[in-house]
Amino acid sequence: MLRFIIRRLLITIPTIFVVITLTWGLIRLAPGNFYTAERSIPKAIRENIKEKYGLNKPWYVQYGKAMWPIVRHLDFGNSLKYQGQPVSNIIARSLPVSATIGLLAYLLALILGITFGSIAALKQNSAWDYASMAVAMLGISIPNFVVGPLLVMVFSLSLYWLPPARWGGFWSKSLILPVLTLSGLYMAYIARLTRAGMLEVLRSDYIRTARSKGLRERDVVIRHALRAGLMPVVSFTGPALAFLLTGTVVVERIFALPGLGNYFIQASLNRDEPLIIGIVAFIAITLLLMNLLVDIAYAYLDPRIRY
Amino acid sequence: MFGLTIKQLSAVLFLGTLVLGTISCAASASNEEFFGRTEPPADNVLRYISGDEPESLDPQLSSTQPDARIFLALYEGLVEYDKKTLDPVPAIAERWDENADSSEFVFHLRKTARWSNGDPITARDFVYSFRRGISPELTSRSASLAYYIRYAESYNQGAVFVRDPQTQQFLLEKDFTTASNTIIPLSQTPLTANVVEYKPTAEEPTPDRDTPFHQLMHSPTRLTLPGNEQARAAFLAKNPKLQTAVAGREFVKVKGEDIGVEAIDDYTLRLSLTQSTPFFSGLLANQFFRLVPQKAVEQYKKDWTNPAHIVTCGPFKMKSWRPYNELALVRDPMYWDAANVHLDGIRFFPLADQPTMMNLYRVGEVDAVANHSIISAWVDSVRFKKDYMAAPEAAVIYIVMNVTKPPMNDLRVRKAFDMAIDKETALKWRKIVKPLKGVTPYGIFPDYPEPKSNSFDPVKARQLLADAGFPVIQNSNGSYSCPKFPVDQVEYLFPSASSNKITAEFWQAQWKQNLGITVPLRSMEFRTFADFRSKLEYKGFAFGGWVGDYMDPFTFLSIFYTPENDNNTGWWDQRYVNLLDEANRITDKQKRYAMLAQAEQIMVDAQPIIPIETGTVNWTKKPYVKGMYPNASSLFPWKYVYIERDRSKWDYGTPSLAE
Numbered sequence: 001m002l003r004f005i006i007r008r009l010l011i012t013i014p015t016i017f018v019v020i021t022l023t024w025g026l027i028r029l030a031p032g033n034f035y036t037a038e039r040s041i042p043k044a045i046r047e048n049i050k051e052k053y054g055l056n057k058p059w060y061v062q063y064g065k066a067m068w069p070i071v072r073h074l075d076f077g078n079s080l081k082y083q084g085q086p087v088s089n090i091i092a093r094s095l096p097v098s099a100t101i102g103l104l105a106y107l108l109a110l111i112l113g114i115t116f117g118s119i120a121a122l123k124q125n126s127a128w129d130y131a132s133m134a135v136a137m138l139g140i141s142i143p144n145f146v147v148g149p150l151l152v153m154v155f156s157l158s159l160y161w162l163p164p165a166r167w168g169g170f171w172s173k174s175l176i177l178p179v180l181t182l183s184g185l186y187m188a189y190i191a192r193l194t195r196a197g198m199l200e201v202l203r204s205d206y207i208r209t210a211r212s213k214g215l216r217e218r219d220v221v222i223r224h225a226l227r228a229g230l231m232p233v234v235s236f237t238g239p240a241l242a243f244l245l246t247g248t249v250v251v252e253r254i255f256a257l258p259g260l261g262n263y264f265i266q267a268s269l270n271r272d273e274p275l276i277i278g279i280v281a282f283i284a285i286t287l288l289l290m291n292l293l294v295d296i297a298y299a300y301l302d303p304r305i306r307y
Numbered sequence: 308m309f310g311l312t313i314k315q316l317s318a319v320l321f322l323g324t325l326v327l328g329t330i331s332c333a334a335s336a337s338n339e340e341f342f343g344r345t346e347p348p349a350d351n352v353l354r355y356i357s358g359d360e361p362e363s364l365d366p367q368l369s370s371t372q373p374d375a376r377i378f379l380a381l382y383e384g385l386v387e388y389d390k391k392t393l394d395p396v397p398a399i400a401e402r403w404d405e406n407a408d409s410s411e412f413v414f415h416l417r418k419t420a421r422w423s424n425g426d427p428i429t430a431r432d433f434v435y436s437f438r439r440g441i442s443p444e445l446t447s448r449s450a451s452l453a454y455y456i457r458y459a460e461s462y463n464q465g466a467v468f469v470r471d472p473q474t475q476q477f478l479l480e481k482d483f484t485t486a487s488n489t490i491i492p493l494s495q496t497p498l499t500a501n502v503v504e505y506k507p508t509a510e511e512p513t514p515d516r517d518t519p520f521h522q523l524m525h526s527p528t529r530l531t532l533p534g535n536e537q538a539r540a541a542f543l544a545k546n547p548k549l550q551t552a553v554a555g556r557e558f559v560k561v562k563g564e565d566i567g568v569e570a571i572d573d574y575t576l577r578l579s580l581t582q583s584t585p586f587f588s589g590l591l592a593n594q595f596f597r598l599v600p601q602k603a604v605e606q607y608k609k610d611w612t613n614p615a616h617i618v619t620c621g622p623f624k625m626k627s628w629r630p631y632n633e634l635a636l637v638r639d640p641m642y643w644d645a646a647n648v649h650l651d652g653i654r655f656f657p658l659a660d661q662p663t664m665m666n667l668y669r670v671g672e673v674d675a676v677a678n679h680s681i682i683s684a685w686v687d688s689v690r691f692k693k694d695y696m697a698a699p700e701a702a703v704i705y706i707v708m709n710v711t712k713p714p715m716n717d718l719r720v721r722k723a724f725d726m727a728i729d730k731e732t733a734l735k736w737r738k739i740v741k742p743l744k745g746v747t748p749y750g751i752f753p754d755y756p757e758p759k760s761n762s763f764d765p766v767k768a769r770q771l772l773a774d775a776g777f778p779v780i781q782n783s784n785g786s787y788s789c790p791k792f793p794v795d796q797v798e799y800l801f802p803s804a805s806s807n808k809i810t811a812e813f814w815q816a817q818w819k820q821n822l823g824i825t826v827p828l829r830s831m832e833f834r835t836f837a838d839f840r841s842k843l844e845y846k847g848f849a850f851g852g853w854v855g856d857y858m859d860p861f862t863f864l865s866i867f868y869t870p871e872n873d874n875n876t877g878w879w880d881q882r883y884v885n886l887l888d889e890a891n892r893i894t895d896k897q898k899r900y901a902m903l904a905q906a907e908q909i910m911v912d913a914q915p916i917i918p919i920e921t922g923t924v925n926w927t928k929k930p931y932v933k934g935m936y937p938n939a940s941s942l943f944p945w946k947y948v949y950i951e952r953d954r955s956k957w958d959y960g961t962p963s964l965a966e
Contacts, residue, residue: 032834037370038852040841040873041448044464048446082630083363084609093630149662156670160344164666166656167632256658258631266360266659271834 001299005292012288019284020277024066027273028059034080034271053080066277076278081270087278090263095245095282098252098259100170102244104179109186110237116187117194117233118226124199132191139188148181148254165256178255182248186240190233198229227301234301238294242287246279340959342692343669347931347950352652356664358677360631360657364612366594367440370449372854372940373677375594377655380623380636380945382597385414385433385576386588390947391936391964393701393858395588399428399598399620399643400576404505408892409585410492413505413514416574419643422600423624430570435601438563449595452856455587457494457524457567457579458531465534467558468565478530478556483549490892491527494567494579498525514577520569524579534560583892585899586859593856597621622648622946631657649934649949665689668927674950675928678941683806686739686925693959694927696937699750701855702922703743703863706799706814706848707840710915711877714793715847719775721914724848726761726768727821733813734920741921745911746853746867747860748921751939754897755860756904758911760918765821772822779823787823794824797847800839803830807850810919814848840875851875851916855940860903861891867910878915930957937961 035041035049050056054065069075076087116132123129155177156164168174201207202225210220249261256262260279267275348354358373366378379388385403386395400414420428439445441453443465454460469478493504498516505514515521532553533539539558543550567579580587590596600618603611610616614628622644623636634655638648656673658664664680667673678700681689689695708715708724715721734742741749745758769779769787777792799814801807811828819825826847831839840849851874855862864887870879883906890902911918924937933956934947951957 030835032836032838035448036834036837036841037448038837038854040871040875042451042454042869043871044460045446045448045450048443048463048465049448052444052446078609081362082360083365083368084612085630090630152666157666160670163672164670165658165660165663166667166672253660254663256656256660256663258629262631269833 001296005296008292008295012285015288016281016284020067020070020281021063023277023280024063024273027271027276030271032271034273036271066273070277070281076281077274079267079272079275081267081272081275087274090275091260091278091282094258094260094263096170097167097257098248098261099245101175101178101182101251101257101259102241102246102248104175105182105186106237106241106244108179109183109190112183113187113190114194114226114230114233117191118198118221118229120191120195121198121202121229122221129195133195136188136191139184140192142184143250144181144185144248145250145254147184148177148251151177151181152254165254167257174255178251178257181254182244182251186237186244189236189240193232193236194229197232198225201225201229204228231298231302234297235294238290238297239287242283242290246283246286340692341694341930342665342689342927344671345694345929345931346671347929347952348674351650351950352654353650353675353932353945353948353950354654354656354673356658356667356673356676356680357634357655358657358680359659361634364617364625364628364634365599366597367436367445367447367449367599369594370447372942373657375942376677377634378594378597379621379942380653380655381619381621381625382594382599383420383621384591384593384597385416386591387944388592388938388940388942390934390944391938393589393592393938393940393942395592398592403588405588406493406504407894408493408583409587409894410494410580410583411504412578412580412587413571414576414578416576417643418574420620421641421643423619423639423641424600425641426602426618428598428620429573430576431573432598432601433576434568434570436599437568437596438566439599439604440595441566442563447595449593452590452593452595455580455582455584455590457528457581458561458565459567460581461531461561462563462566466531466561467534467539468529468531468561469553469556470559472555472557477559478552480528480530483530483546483552492580492582492892494581495525495528498522514571514575518569518571521571521577521579524567524569528581531561532558534558582888585891585894585896586857586861589857589859623650623653626652644946648946650945653945665927668929671929674932675935676926678924678926681925681927683809689927690739692927694930696924696926696928696961697739698924698937698961698964699741699748699939700922700924700941701748701751701858701862701939702852703746703748704740704850704852704919704922705743705746706917706919707851707874707876708848708915708917709843709845709877711843712796712846714775714777714796717775718914719771720777721917722761723768723771723775723822724818725914725917726764726771728814728817728917729763729821730919731763733810733817736813737810737920739923739925741923743918743921745907745918746916747863747907748855748939750921751855751858752860752900755900758904758908760911768822782823787821789823792822792824794826798827798829798845799848799850800829800831800836800845801850802833802836811850843875843877848917849875858939860900860907861887864903864907864910867915874915876915878910878913880909880913883909928958930959933958933962936964938964 054062069077079085079087079090120129120132152164155162162177163174166174207220207225210224246260249265252259252261263275264279267279357376361374361377362369362371366382383398385398385400387398389396399416399420401417403412403414405412416430422428437453440447441450441459441463443463450463504516533542543553569577571577598620603616603618607616614625617625619625622639622642624639626635626637628634635652637652638650639645642648661680661682664676665685668676708721710716730742734740743749744760747755772779772789777789779787779789781787799811801811808830815826815828839845853863853866866874868884868887886902886906890899890906893899893902924941926941928935931951932948933951934949935943
């Protein structure tokens with residue numbers, strides 16, 4: 001197990017390197033520059049900018065200049081658009097916002113998703129089952145850029161209960177609508193996955209054995225069925241958590257939250273190379289770590305899997 | 308979610324905007340007097356949505372308009388914008404003198420001006436700020452605004468003077484110039500004893516004219532050459548006469564100390580310009596010319612704008628800054644006019660999504676929103692409310708044509724496409740915008756003569772196309788077609804945004820209906836688009852627009868001034884430039900306008916653009932927000948703004964811009 005973890009962690013390093021290199025290359029391919037604007041800048045000023053940022057050097061020099069501080073000190077440099085702000089500061093500032101929203105949405109999705117999914121599985125083909133699966137289907141098919149505005153319309157514009165946007169702090173009313181919007185899709189997925197996994201497990205031999213041994217139904221469900229039935233959920237929620245924590249572009253945009261996702265989209269539109277690379281690297285690392293955690297959780301939950 | 312491409316992502320964001328727009332709009336279809344709640348805030352602090360996240364809090368680095376609104380609160384310069392007309396009014400300069408041909412200015416600073424840390428503001432602060440802004444190391448994108456200052460352009464470009472090592476004499480520009488009719492401005496003519504530079508005023512004696520620096524400014528302009536060795540070699544290779552003259556001389560880099568900015572004493576600042584610039588004092592209100600604190604900048608380098616280090620000089624100072632969320636300012640007691648600042652503070656909210664802005668406004672979380680926050684789908688439900696601000700904007704929209712590629716290199720074809728658009732119908736359909744004849748906006752410069760442009764004339768348009776070799780045939784069902792026209796050589800290129808697409812489809816339909824030509828439409832992500840357009844890689848037509856930097860027609864006419872394609876059309880005419888230069892030497896406003904208009908007519912006749920419309924400011928403020936006027940650039944001197952709690956004194960409708 002330990003060897004497995006170490007091996008996986010070691011593979012992470014070249015993977016990140018490749019991701020950063022590809023990102024760097026893709027930014028070069030995109031037309032336009034961080035200083036492109038509606039009005040063209042005089043040639044002399046363009047030359048000054050190129051000189052300052054080394055854009056007049058050959059590509060391998062630029063690549064080396066971009067990569068060396070990252071390899072050496074994990075230093076992603078300064079944002080080109082938000083002049084003078086280090087990328088690490090921007091990430092450190094916006095990550096807590098995204099992570100708070102993401103984690104709350106994740107927990108909400110997990111709790112409600114597993115609850116409704118289990119109920120649906122245990123009472124298969126009942127009204128409970130149909131109702132929760134219908135709601136789940138709606139959750140999957142209505143995109144969050146529709147759910148968000150609908151919630152805003154009801155709770156902000158009509159009832160005046162909750163603010164329609166903006167970040168009000170880590171413990172404020174302004175969190176409620178974004179968290180609800182964000183969790184909808186995941187909740188629906190988790191409910192469906194739980195139901196499917198549970199149904200499969202409930203029909204399996206060892207559950208029948210457990211029941212025939214006279215185990216209480218509660219123990220059968222919670223100790224045996226749920227544990228195995230959650231396997232698909234685990235493999236889904238690992239990467240899902242990574243995405244939720246590192247910001248979700250649409251929700252952060254609709255609710256004007258100062259999170260990573262908002263910076264990421266702006267950085268791409270602004271061709272803000274250091275910021276794009278920094279955020280991409282950060283997301284890639286988070287994603288790889290989450291996948292590793294999923295694999296470890298698998299081994300823990302399912303005794304049949306050993307590494 | 309991150310598997311999406313930028314294009315898909317923009318599409319999703321666009322859809323989101325649309326959904327939010329439609330839903331929220333439906334919720335607002337009521338007969339209320341105002342758009343949303345009108346409860347004044349409990350404290351005396353204005354909450355304003357400023358638009359995009361500020362690029363920087365350094366006024367010389369950020370050139371955007373949303374940031375300009377923040378800088379109006381934090382920083383001040385020699386002059387400030389008038390709250391209604393945007394004309395320059397005294398700020399740190401109490402008053403100023405101008406020489407006879409507007410090529411030299413002397414500013415008298417008020418002695419009570421202080422930085423937010425209590426240090427006095429002197430003329431040396433301006434010398435430092437201007438030199439820093441223009442320095443090539445800062446790479447300010449607005450530096451070209453200061454090119455009117457003597458040697459500023461050379462300094463910014465890293466150019467060099469040429470000096471004889473023996474005699475220490477510099478080579479002079481006049482000995483090598485090829486132009487025959489150059490007129491030397493008064494700022495550069497030698498000062499003889501009987502020259503009177505300024506009309507004497509009763510208050511103070513005219514400033515010392517015999518300083519060595521001033522004498523230097525009044526001597527002939529030195530020759531400058533490119534600082535970069537390769538560029539210089541290439542330049543010299545083209546000028547054999549120069550090449551021989553330069554041999555054996557040394558090259559001296561143009562320094563900050565060489566530019567035409569002089570502190571005569573602590574409270575007198577003199578600016579020497581390269582040419583007559585009658586609009587120069589208006590230009591000085593731009594953020595680029597606002598003061599930056601030398602001590603803080605030198606101590607903290609690029610970190611000087613951190614809330615812990617920042618030192619400012621405007622009516623408000625920094626309280627806290629949380630990027631992408633809130634910039635909170637409080638009234639600065641050190642400000643020279645603090646007694647007349649009404650608000651206790653301002654909270655700027657940077658936001659990019661328009662429906663989100665309007666939702667915040669509607670529920671009363673903010674008191675006013677940035678210009679153009681109302682998406683087109685909402686305009687009808689907002690524009691009849693009494694808190695909607697409507698006024699002409701110093702901004703124009705037009706279609707640029709690539710005159711370097713056929714078929715648009717033919718004047719007749721360009722004219723035909725202009726005449727085939729029914730602009731009056733377009734204006735009625737667009738509801739809030741105003742007409743445009745050339746490139747100067749309608750209704751902004753009252754005495755400025757409008758150019759004569761083509762009227763809507765589809766018959767003549769078809770005739771012009773036929774003359775150019777593309778006959779238009781009428782089909783049996785009454786529609787037209789133009790089989791010979793190379794449709795694959797044209798397209799209309801525009802940045803992807805919903806409003807652009809709707810108008811693009813309108814032009815397309817007009818051309819189809821009147822000329823029988825279906826111009827393909829192509830949208831692009833903004834920076835890709837801007838890159839394509841500036842390199843003249845587009846075929847046929849592209850979206851074009853311009854926002855004025857200062858309140859003078861020249862800010863618009865200058866788009867076509869440089870041969871370096873700032874106008875994205877490839878069109879340039881020496882006659883046009885000569886007329887503009889000549890006009891700027893005229894001090895009589897009426898005569899100057901007439902000559903500027905004459906130049907504009909040359910451009911309009913050559914038709915590198917199809918004028919479309921003059922913009923309209925388009926924003927909302929709560930009726931209790933007073934002292935905030937819908938001026939042509941939506942720039943608000945914040946010290947005049949206040950919150951009125953007496954309902955009878957509220958604004959019911961757009962406040963008048965008239966005096």
